[in-house]
Amino acid sequence: MSRRKTERLLNLVICLLATRRPLSAEQIRQAVPGYDREGDEAFQRMFERDKNELREIGIPIEVHKDPWEDDPGYIIRRQAYELPEITLEPDEAAVLGLAAQVWQRASLAEAAGGALLKLRAGGVQTDESGLGTLELRVDTRDPAFPALWEAVRDRRAVRFDYRAAGSGAVLTRTLEPWGVVSRRGRWYVVGFDRDRGEPRVFRLSRIAGEVTPVGKPGAVRVPEGVNLREMVGYRDDMTLPERSALLRVRRGTCEGLRQLAQRVEPGQGEWDEVELVFADPERLAGWLASLGADVQVISPPDARDAVIRRLKGAMAS
Amino acid sequence: MSASTDRLPRLLALVPYLMSHQGAQVPEVAKIFGLTEKQLIDDLQLVWMCGLPGHTPGDLIDVSWDGGEILIENAETIARPLRLGVDEASALLVALRMLLEFPEFAEVGDRDALARVIAKLERAAGEGAAAVSSQVAVEVDSAPDALAVVKDALRAGRRLSLTYYVPGRDEVTPREVDPMRVVVADGRPYLEGWCYRAEAVRLFRLDRMLEVRILDVPADPPEEAEPLDVTEGVFRPSPSDELVELEVTPAGRWVAEYYPCEEVTELGEGRLRVTLRARDRGWLVRLALRLGDTGKVVAPESLAETVREHASAALALYDAPCAEG
Numbered sequence: 120m121s122r123r124k125t126e127r128l129l130n131l132v133i134c135l136l137a138t139r140r141p142l143s144a145e146q147i148r149q150a151v152p153g154y155d156r157e158g159d160e161a162f163q164r165m166f167e168r169d170k171n172e173l174r175e176i177g178i179p180i181e182v183h184k185d186p187w188e189d190d191p192g193y194i195i196r197r198q199a200y201e202l203p204e205i206t207l208e209p210d211e212a213a214v215l216g217l218a219a220q221v222w223q224r225a226s227l228a229e230a231a232g233g234a235l236l237k238l239r240a241g242g243v244q245t246d247e248s249g250l251g252t253l254e255l256r257v258d259t260r261d262p263a264f265p266a267l268w269e270a271v272r273d274r275r276a277v278r279f280d281y282r283a284a285g286s287g288a289v290l291t292r293t294l295e296p297w298g299v300v301s302r303r304g305r306w307y308v309v310g311f312d313r314d315r316g317e318p319r320v321f322r323l324s325r326i327a328g329e330v331t332p333v334g335k336p337g338a339v340r341v342p343e344g345v346n347l348r349e350m351v352g353y354r355d356d357m358t359l360p361e362r363s364a365l366l367r368v369r370r371g372t373c374e375g376l377r378q379l380a381q382r383v384e385p386g387q388g389e390w391d392e393v394e395l396v397f398a399d400p401e402r403l404a405g406w407l408a409s410l411g412a413d414v415q416v417i418s419p420p421d422a423r424d425a426v427i428r429r430l431k432g433a434m435a436s
Numbered sequence: 437m438s439a440s441t442d443r444l445p446r447l448l449a450l451v452p453y454l455m456s457h458q459g460a461q462v463p464e465v466a467k468i469f470g471l472t473e474k475q476l477i478d479d480l481q482l483v484w485m486c487g488l489p490g491h492t493p494g495d496l497i498d499v500s501w502d503g504g505e506i507l508i509e510n511a512e513t514i515a516r517p518l519r520l521g522v523d524e525a526s527a528l529l530v531a532l533r534m535l536l537e538f539p540e541f542a543e544v545g546d547r548d549a550l551a552r553v554i555a556k557l558e559r560a561a562g563e564g565a566a567a568v569s570s571q572v573a574v575e576v577d578s579a580p581d582a583l584a585v586v587k588d589a590l591r592a593g594r595r596l597s598l599t600y601y602v603p604g605r606d607e608v609t610p611r612e613v614d615p616m617r618v619v620v621a622d623g624r625p626y627l628e629g630w631c632y633r634a635e636a637v638r639l640f641r642l643d644r645m646l647e648v649r650i651l652d653v654p655a656d657p658p659e660e661a662e663p664l665d666v667t668e669g670v671f672r673p674s675p676s677d678e679l680v681e682l683e684v685t686p687a688g689r690w691v692a693e694y695y696p697c698e699e700v701t702e703l704g705e706g707r708l709r710v711t712l713r714a715r716d717r718g719w720l721v722r723l724a725l726r727l728g729d730t731g732k733v734v735a736p737e738s739l740a741e742t743v744r745e746h747a748s749a750a751l752a753l754y755d756a757p758c759a760e761g
Contacts (some may be wrong), residue, residue, distance in 0.1 A: 122482060125443050129486045132448070133513045137488055150489035176445050177521040201516035205560050210549040218531035218553075227527045233445065234524035239468065240453035240517040252590045252617040255535065256666055257574050272522055272568045287686025287706015298571035304622035305693070324693045341571065348573055374608040375601055378646065409726035410606065412749040427754055432729025433747035436740065 127153035128169055132178060136200060141183040141192025202241045212246040219247065223258045226265045257301060261323035266330035267308050270296050273336040276313070280327040289327055294319070295339040298347040307351045310339075320350055359398040365417040366393045372413040376406075400425050408433070443479075445518070450479060451497070452517045454508040462504040477501065488513065522568055525561030529554060529569035534623075537576045576623045582645040583618070586627050589650045590615050596629070596655075599647035600640055604719040608646060609633065614655035621666055628664060630657035637661050671696060673713035680720055681734040682710045688730035691723070709734070721746055 130151045135142070144166055148154040154162055170180055170193075179199040183192040207215065219235045222228040239245050259265075263279065270277045278293045296310040297318075305322060312319040367390045368376065368383075377383055382394040397403040404425030407414050416423040450469060454460060466476040480499050487496035487510065498509040536550045558566045589596050598611040613629040619639060620626070627645075631638040637657075673696060684691055686706035691697075699711040714720050717739065724733050724743040733740040 125447070126482060126485055128444050129447055129483070130489075130491075132444075133487060134489050137513045152491060172444075177518060200518060202519045203560050205556055207553065207556070208549070211553045211556070214532065214535060214549050215528065215553050218528050218535060221531035221534065222527060227523075230521070230523040230527040231531065233449075234520050234528050236446075236449045236453075236469065237517040237520060237524070240449040240451075240456070242452075242456040253620070254617060254663075254666070255531070255620040256622070257531070257534070258622055268523075268572065271571050272526070272564075282689075282706065283686075287689060289706075298573065300572075301574040301623060303575070303577070304624065322693075347571070348575060351575075373606060375603050375606055378601065405726045405728075408728055408750070409722040411721070411725055411746040412753060415750075415753040423754075427751065429728025430725065430747045430751045433725050433727070433732075433743055434751065435729070436724070436732030436743070 123153060127151060128173065131169060132173065132195065135180065135193060135195040136197060138194055141181070141185075141194040143188070143190040143192055145190065147193065202237055205238065205241065205243055207238075207243055207245070209244070209246065212244050216245055216247040217253065217255065219245075221255050221257050223256055223260075226268070227259060258304070259306065261306050261326070263308075263323045263326040263330050264299070264306060266332075267296060267299055267323070270330070270332060270339075271298055271308075273332075274339040274341075275336045276333040276339055277330050278333050279330045281321055282325045282327055284322075284325070292321070293333060294321070297339075297341045297345055299323075300347050300351045302348075302351050309345075309347045309350050318345075318350065320353075361396050361398050362419065364395045364397055364403065364419065364422050366395060366407070367391070367415045367417060368393045369413040373410055376410065376414065397422070404429055447479060447483060448514060449517050451483060451508065451511050451514050454499070454506055455511060455515045458507055460506050462501055462506060465506060480506070483508075483511075487511075520557075520561045520565065522561070522564040525557055525565035526568040526572065529557055529561075529565060530572045530574065532557070533569065534574040534576060537574075574623055576620065577625065577643070582627075582642045582648045583625060585648045585650060586615060586618065586642065589655070590617070592650070593655050595651040595653040596627075597647075597649045597651050598640065598645050601644045601646055603644070604716060604722070606722070611640075612651070613638075613640065614657040614661075616657060616661065616663060619664075619666055629655075630661045637664055639664065639666075674715065675713070677713035677715045678717070678720075678736075678739075679711060679713055680736070680739060682712070682724075682727075682731055683734050684708050684710060684727065684731035685729075688727050691727070691731065717742070725750070 130153070131147070134147065134150050142150070144163070147166070148162055154165065157165060173180060179195060181194050181196060181199075183194065185192065215235075219231045222231055235245055235247075267277065276293060276295045278291060280289050281292045282289050293313040294308065294310045295313065296308050298310075299306055299308050305324065308321050308323060310319065311317070363381070366376075367386060370389050370391055376395065377393065380393045380395050384392045386392040395403075400419075400422040403422055407416060407422075407426050408429040416426050446469060450465075453465070453468070457465075462473050462476060466473045469476065471479070480501055483497050484499050485496070489495070494510075497511040500507050532550055532554050536547065536554070586596065596613045596615055598613055599608060600611050601608050612632045613627070615627055615629040616637070617628050618625055619628050625642045626639040627642060628637065628639050630636075679698070682691065683703065684707065689706065689708055692700045692708055692710050695712055697710050697712045701709040703709055720733075720739060721743055724731070724739075725746060733743055
């Protein structure tokens with residue numbers, strides 16, 4: 120993009136920072152090279168665009184409307200613009216360097232890198248060598264992540280298509296987002312579901328297509344004392360009662376299952392008898408079916424039937 | 437955002453950097469800002485054209501890079517960097533809070549340092565960032581007991597003896613590992629080290645270590661033991677792994693969410709065709725058995741056949757009442 124424009128914007132920033140009193144558009148036009156050659160209308164358009172671009176990168180341009188003047192005045196207050204003085208001890212610099220490397224995808228990785236550059240530019244000693252024997256990574260691969268981060272940041276409602284877990288049916292949801300949480304490598308958005316009229320949790324990987332903002336920024340209010348993590352940690356099968364399953368397990372196999380068993384005793388022939396506690400028979404059946412002919416469910420009948428159903432399904436495929 | 441609005445924030449950080457590091461060298465500064473030396477010089481030339489209204493020589497920023505040593509004057513107006521944006525501060529704050537959540541990571545001093553940095557950043561960034569960063573959380577699994585032993589071994593530079601469980605193969609194997617570092621990816625802690633069994637660098641999930649013991653042998657990973665690149669995720673199938681095609685019903689869609697897939701195609705009514713690579717046939721057979729009536733192997737046919745054989749053998753256990761004898 121044009122070098123001339125970057126020059127003009129930089130000169131505009133310096134001009135608005137250096138001035139003691141707010142400057143009118145006309146004064147700015149005289150002071151900043153690049154505006155002076157333009158006609159009135161072209162200048163107005165250009166100046167509007169430039170102000171927006173500066174605001175987009177976080178430069179606080181104040182507008183003053185003086186009742187005695189026809190035109191508003193513009194100024195950048197040093198105090199609002201400048202990074203406050205900050206100093207870091209070496210141990211603080213090391214953890215900050217580690218934190219800056221956590222994000223793996225463009226949006227947040229760039230933001231973290233940009234923050235570190237500003238701190239360094241402000242004379243802060245940073246240390247990007249990390250802590251040597253520790254590396255932390257968080258992935259935000261879900262396409263819906265950037266839009267939801269922005270919605271949470273701007274306190275703005277969103278609309279998206281969501282695929283239900285079991286049926287695959289897609290329904291449009293309108294959500295007032297309270298926050299996003301990563302749990303075991305998966306991202307969830309928590310908020311108030313306007314269609315259902317109650318708080319809900321959605322998994323980002325099940326959002327189909329675009330997340331679009333709805334209504335004005337600042338409209339979402341996060342209730343006091345809401346615990347996002349608790350909401351995400353809650354699973355339906357937690358309400359199922361724990362039961363005990365009796366299994367026959369081929370000797371020398373199914374190591375993982377044996378580790379979790381309540382009881383393992385030698386049975387007949389090449390079999391051991393194993394007792395295992397479970398809550399959700401379908402979850403248990405998926406696991407046991409995957410172990411094939413090394414395990415057989417004796418009881419309870421619903422878990423046994425669920426395994427047989429899966430195996431028959433695998434036969435038919 | 438246009439390229440010029442990318443360049444402007446850089447210039448607004450570059451000038452303060454040069455002001456606070458008078459005499460910095462061109463190559464060093466280029467590296468810090470992620471630029472080629474030519475790009476940096478171009479930035480300096482641009483800065484040199486800018487300055488206070490009036491734009492007489494006395495108003496312009498004066499910058500020189502004779503002999504590669506950068507000196508800058510007359511840039512007091514923009515001598516301080518722009519304050520941190522909400523996204524910038526939040527990205528750091530969320531990551532720092534995650535570190536704070538991982539108590540076993542931190543020595544007492546580290547925890548203290550974390551709290552201090554968080555307080556300083558919150559002050560420097562203002563309210564917005566503090567609010568956002570409390571609404572974005574990365575949960576860290578509570579680290580299993582193994583972590584303490586692993587950390588001791590790392591600190592003392594000793595080899596580890598592991599009893600390690602691989603659920604994909606349902607296998608428990610003894611391993612001797614020279615520890616290299618702890619990697620926390622997506623909230624889960626792993627040990628990275630040279631595995632003498634695999635003769636390669638491997639990641640071991642700490643919660644799958646059934647036993648871990650420090651050996652009285654110094655850790656001595658061979659020279660070719662390079663840290664793994666985990667920037668694209670912990671599990672990366674190799675291009676030489678077998679390519680497998682599955683079709684799943686809505687109840688089997690979790691496969692596409694759990695495993696890195698080469699290709700995922702919607703087939704309508706919530707059904708998916710999933711193409712993925714896997715090193716281990718045993719793992720694939722288990723996956724297909726687990727899916728049962730919620731998915732099937734489309735290709736290769738030989739894998740589908742193996743799945744049917746395993747399913748049939750398992751079903752036979754239930755068919756034969758005389759299996760008891």
